[in-house]
Amino acid sequence: MKIPIYMDCHSTTPVDPRVLEAMLPFFTEQFGNAASRSHAFGWRAEEAVEEARAEVAALIGASPREIVWTSGATESDNLAVKGAARFHQPKGRHLVTTAIEHKAVLDSMHALEREGFEVTVLPVSPDGLVDPDAVRAALRPDTVLVSVIHANNEVGTVQPIEEIGRITREQGVLFHTDAVQGVGRIPFDVDAVNADLVSLSAHKMYGPKGVGALYVRRRPRARLQAQIDGGGHERGYRSGTLNVPGIVGFGKAAALARAEMPAEAARILALRERLRRAIEGRIDRVRVNGSLSRRLPGNLNVSFEWVEGEALMLAMKDVAVSSGSACTSASLEPSYVLRAMGLPDEMAHSSLRFGLGRFNTEEEVDHVARLVVEKVKQLREMSPLCEEAQTR
Numbered sequence: 586m587k588i589p590i591y592m593d594c595h596s597t598t599p600v601d602p603r604v605l606e607a608m609l610p611f612f613t614e615q616f617g618n619a620a621s622r623s624h625a626f627g628w629r630a631e632e633a634v635e636e637a638r639a640e641v642a643a644l645i646g647a648s649p650r651e652i653v654w655t656s657g658a659t660e661s662d663n664l665a666v667k668g669a670a671r672f673h674q675p676k677g678r679h680l681v682t683t684a685i686e687h688k689a690v691l692d693s694m695h696a697l698e699r700e701g702f703e704v705t706v707l708p709v710s711p712d713g714l715v716d717p718d719a720v721r722a723a724l725r726p727d728t729v730l731v732s733v734i735h736a737n738n739e740v741g742t743v744q745p746i747e748e749i750g751r752i753t754r755e756q757g758v759l760f761h762t763d764a765v766q767g768v769g770r771i772p773f774d775v776d777a778v779n780a781d782l783v784s785l786s787a788h789k790m791y792g793p794k795g796v797g798a799l800y801v802r803r804r805p806r807a808r809l810q811a812q813i814d815g816g817g818h819e820r821g822y823r824s825g826t827l828n829v830p831g832i833v834g835f836g837k838a839a840a841l842a843r844a845e846m847p848a849e850a851a852r853i854l855a856l857r858e859r860l861r862r863a864i865e866g867r868i869d870r871v872r873v874n875g876s877l878s879r880r881l882p883g884n885l886n887v888s889f890e891w892v893e894g895e896a897l898m899l900a901m902k903d904v905a906v907s908s909g910s911a912c913t914s915a916s917l918e919p920s921y922v923l924r925a926m927g928l929p930d931e932m933a934h935s936s937l938r939f940g941l942g943r944f945n946t947e948e949e950v951d952h953v954a955r956l957v958v959e960k961v962k963q964l965r966e967m968s969p970l971c972e973e974a975q976t977r
Contacts, residue, residue, distance in 0.1 A: 594942035637836025646774035661784035662689035668809030677727030684925035736767035740875030741884025750779030792838030796831030854882035863954035883941035
């Protein structure tokens with residue numbers, strides 16, 4: 586067992602060695618620009634890009650022509666939300682989203698509010714789930730876009746997007762889902778969920794950082810306004826020289842996910858349950874945040890009463906975990922996702938997020954469980970809140 590132990594796979598995943606092997610030639614001997622159509626170097630780069638496009642499309646049941654390369658999920662979310670809203674604003678300026686979206690969606694919505702759009706933000710249940718009936722009730726004649734995350738990056742809850750997609754399709758409203766955390770971990774099909782726009786990222790599925798994609802439906806056609814001007818790459822949706830090695834890596838990661846997902850998901854779920862049972866069986870006043878029945882297999886978000894999450898992370902310095910989303914970890918505010926689920930601030934502050942993945946082992950899980958139990962007990966012994974509660 587190697588120390589430190591990595592259990593933060595919702596933040597990023599290590600690049601699979603098979604992905605790296607596929608990428609390496611495109612840094613050196615096959616270094617061409619995919620937009621160079623006049624020689625063999627460009628032709629080979631373009632061929633590799635299109636092969637990767639087909640692999641990513643196959644992972645989500647799409648056509649390769651519906652995949653637009655981006656620099657990552659944040660750009661994909663911005664292009665989807667701002668691009669759809671701005672293109673369709675002659676029809677209406679009303680948008681619907683939820684309180685637990687990734688910041689790239691929420692902040693894009695806030696930017697559009699400053700342009701005069703109106704945004705309805707839907708609440709979630711204590712389990713972190715969105716009610717499809719609430720989506721239906723929020724729709725208006727001037728609604729042009731609904732954006733609901735597929736699987737939450739903090740608590741791992743998998744939203745009922747099939748039902749939400751049926752509602753938006755019936756009402757003729759565009760439906761975007763940030764599927765970054767779910768795609769590659771659990772099955773996802775664009776037609777099954779009636780998605781018009783889907784954000785994807787390579788580095789959440791054992792691919793490289795700095796490359797993502799946006800699925801843009803062709804039938805019925807989703808229309809967007811480009812957010813980056815330039816040479817008209819990616820059918821005019823996203824200008825800029827393509828990151829060929831990164832795209833090749835994304836394609837390989839998608840192919841591996843499609844081939845190995847069923848067995849991998851079952852193994853990772855067993856590891857997560859082993860960790861959960863070991864923790865809950867040895868210490869009390871522990872709360873699992875989010876639905877256990879509708880949840881990503883590798884996600885475990887736990888609050889430990891009378892323990893500060895940041896202090897617990899420091900006490901377990903040889904284990905990489907998170908106290909929230911990687912995109913907001915610099916903030917000392919309690920998680921906005923947990924707050925939206927109704928957790929009081931003190932419980933939100935006491936939460937840790939474990940993200941188990943492809944390379945974790947039972948030995949690591951058992952070691953981390955022992956460490957969590959030991960450190961929680963030590964910190965509670967020092968906690969005046971714990972002492973006060975026990976003397977009541």
